[in-house]
Amino acid sequence: MIVHISDGIGVWHARRFRSLPDFGAEGATLRDHPREDLLDTSDSSSRAASYSNWELIRRLLALSWSYRRRCLTVLSCQVVLLLLVVAGLGVIGLGFDVIRHEVQASSPAPRWPLHWHPPASWSPLAQIGLIAGALLIMALVRMALNHIYTNSVTRLVQQEIVVELRAKVYDKLQRLSFRFFDANASGSIINRVTGDVQNVRAFVDGVLLQGVIICISLALYLGYMLAIDPALTAICLATVPLIAVMTMTFSHLVRPEYARNRDLVDDMILSYTQTVQGMQVIKGFAHEAERHRSFSAVNAAVRDQQGRIFWRISIFTPLVEFLSNLSLFVLLLYGGHLVLQDRLPLGTGLVVFIGLMSQFSTQVSALANITNTAQQSLVSARRVFEVLDTPVEIQSPRATEALPALPAQRRLRGEIAFQGVGFHYRESEPILTNIDFTAAAGQCIAIIGATGSGKSSLMGLIPRFYDPTRGRVMIDGMDLRRMDLEHLRRSIGLVFQESFLFSNTIAANIAFGDPQATQERVEKAARTALAHDFIMALPQGYQTVLGESGYSLSGGQRQRLAIARAVLLEPPILLLDDPTAAIDAETEHEILKALDTAIDGRTTIIVAHRLSTLRRADLILVLDQGRIVERGTHAQLIESGGHYFAAAKLQLLDDDSQRLLEGGRP
Numbered sequence: 001m002i003v004h005i006s007d008g009i010g011v012w013h014a015r016r017f018r019s020l021p022d023f024g025a026e027g028a029t030l031r032d033h034p035r036e037d038l039l040d041t042s043d044s045s046s047r048a049a050s051y052s053n054w055e056l057i058r059r060l061l062a063l064s065w066s067y068r069r070r071c072l073t074v075l076s077c078q079v080v081l082l083l084l085v086v087a088g089l090g091v092i093g094l095g096f097d098v099i100r101h102e103v104q105a106s107s108p109a110p111r112w113p114l115h116w117h118p119p120a121s122w123s124p125l126a127q128i129g130l131i132a133g134a135l136l137i138m139a140l141v142r143m144a145l146n147h148i149y150t151n152s153v154t155r156l157v158q159q160e161i162v163v164e165l166r167a168k169v170y171d172k173l174q175r176l177s178f179r180f181f182d183a184n185a186s187g188s189i190i191n192r193v194t195g196d197v198q199n200v201r202a203f204v205d206g207v208l209l210q211g212v213i214i215c216i217s218l219a220l221y222l223g224y225m226l227a228i229d230p231a232l233t234a235i236c237l238a239t240v241p242l243i244a245v246m247t248m249t250f251s252h253l254v255r256p257e258y259a260r261n262r263d264l265v266d267d268m269i270l271s272y273t274q275t276v277q278g279m280q281v282i283k284g285f286a287h288e289a290e291r292h293r294s295f296s297a298v299n300a301a302v303r304d305q306q307g308r309i310f311w312r313i314s315i316f317t318p319l320v321e322f323l324s325n326l327s328l329f330v331l332l333l334y335g336g337h338l339v340l341q342d343r344l345p346l347g348t349g350l351v352v353f354i355g356l357m358s359q360f361s362t363q364v365s366a367l368a369n370i371t372n373t374a375q376q377s378l379v380s381a382r383r384v385f386e387v388l389d390t391p392v393e394i395q396s397p398r399a400t401e402a403l404p405a406l407p408a409q410r411r412l413r414g415e416i417a418f419q420g421v422g423f424h425y426r427e428s429e430p431i432l433t434n435i436d437f438t439a440a441a442g443q444c445i446a447i448i449g450a451t452g453s454g455k456s457s458l459m460g461l462i463p464r465f466y467d468p469t470r471g472r473v474m475i476d477g478m479d480l481r482r483m484d485l486e487h488l489r490r491s492i493g494l495v496f497q498e499s500f501l502f503s504n505t506i507a508a509n510i511a512f513g514d515p516q517a518t519q520e521r522v523e524k525a526a527r528t529a530l531a532h533d534f535i536m537a538l539p540q541g542y543q544t545v546l547g548e549s550g551y552s553l554s555g556g557q558r559q560r561l562a563i564a565r566a567v568l569l570e571p572p573i574l575l576l577d578d579p580t581a582a583i584d585a586e587t588e589h590e591i592l593k594a595l596d597t598a599i600d601g602r603t604t605i606i607v608a609h610r611l612s613t614l615r616r617a618d619l620i621l622v623l624d625q626g627r628i629v630e631r632g633t634h635a636q637l638i639e640s641g642g643h644y645f646a647a648a649k650l651q652l653l654d655d656d657s658q659r660l661l662e663g664g665r666p
Helices: 010-019 022-027 045-048 053-065 067-104 125-176 178-183 184-229 231-238 242-277 279-284 290-341 345-388 456-462 484-487 506-510 519-528 532-536 555-567 585-598 633-641 643-661
Strands: 418-427 430-437 444-449 468-473 494-497 573-577 603-607 619-626 628-631
Touching: 022 184, 053 067, 053 345, 053 506, 067 184, 067 345, 125 184, 178 468, 178 585, 184 231, 184 242, 184 290, 184 519, 184 633, 231 290, 242 290, 242 345, 290 345, 418 456, 430 456, 430 628, 444 456, 456 573, 456 603, 494 555, 506 555, 519 532, 519 585, 555 585, 619 633, 619 643, 628 633, 628 643, 633 643
Parallel strands: 444 603, 444 619, 494 573, 573 603
Antiparallel strands: 418 430, 418 468, 619 628
């Protein structure tokens, strides 16, 4: 993961695409809902949508196979437990036959297992005691096996599968390009890492393991029942084909409902997270009631949609149980008739058969739960695999031309060149067209333009947040696409309008790009950003823990910490995206002083609108509708009387008006 770039790639993306109005007009879309129509994305999403259920099952089986040892342990415990259940039924039936034969001597003698028979001297009570002791021993063994089974399942599904799969999804999200985030709302992304991973996990223990156990159980119960009486077995299981048809029908009906459920949960999570993140705005506009109604609406949609699923389950599950229990009705009628005619033993015949049939019915009913869990797992698996299968568009080439990243070794000089660069999110709407300019090493380039002119898109191409769709971007004569991505980004520092700070100490925030940085280096970076004095004025200095996003600090203080973080590794390139736009004049003066120190000796590209910032640039580029329409120094552009002159004139008028309002002179 690249950690040097000032706000972190993921944070840059979230803050940048949500907060800055000019970037939104250029076409980037991290909004309330996915906007695939704005993106020229890869075919990964359509690939994920085309997963067949069999392909998903195959991949889920492959996932389970990677945990085969733990799965075999769980299955072994369950098989032994199953055998103990069957053996217990046989022993109980034997006890009934012993008691019946003692009460009614004319009844058939009990048939002991393995052709063994207790000595003739044993009384009936001794025989019952032996049977009861056997049942007690089996109960103790079952208790021990259940303990092993519970621990094994917990470690398998919670401590291994969930943790590892969630880590894989999170790692892949860190490496995906911004196009994926543009096309998927943040609520959907959060839900994939949390709820969907849990549902995929449920396939292993709730579908695969339980399904195998049920199949083994049904086969064992069926074989035992056939051994007791084939005709009675056939009559009792006459409803099984009907149950199978009902199960397949239910599976077909409920699958799209679960897919819709995941989408609605995405919307609910997004509504919740936006409320938390935008609480200041909500309270400022007294919008609490409206947001409550909005959240209640999406929450009710989830509730109603889940209600439709549960309604189907409430019909299907009891119906399956009824059909299964109907077999017990037939069993008592026909089986009792066989016992009365001495064609079937009471204990090892009818009693055992009733126990087997009850267990068989329970397992058949469990198929309903497995069907339900399977549909949830398949829907979630499709969403998880969509993330895991999305190609990483922006990555280092195999044969790199990267320079060493260590400051003690050779570094990038910082010469940046755009050569015929074009860029678009959607092919029919170009964002940048034929951008050509060169920033010499150590030079400061300012970019100015109206909202939607392509300024932020241009900036995003330098650290390869996106790749150009035409032309190339060069640093020190090397195409960025041929450079090692981590080395490239560790050579660039970024500062934006609203700099994100982590809930950690000030020292940790400054050292975000190099957590091993010494206190001396941290303080040096802070001094460069003119942040040292206000840090030392805090109660705990550099060890002061910041609140969420650093909102306990002023805007100017946050910006100076962002500058310190950007220069900690002494990058040869700085990208500054209008860092003084949202602050007052006094704070602007402080930030500009910090910037003067920070940009010294570094290639700097700065998006700016204020003349106080633009005058510091060696070259100013004026963008209009994705094209460079003017270039030159501040003095040259003022003399030319073009776009820049008009913008500067308006700003001077605004500044004069402000001074007049404050009682000064223009």
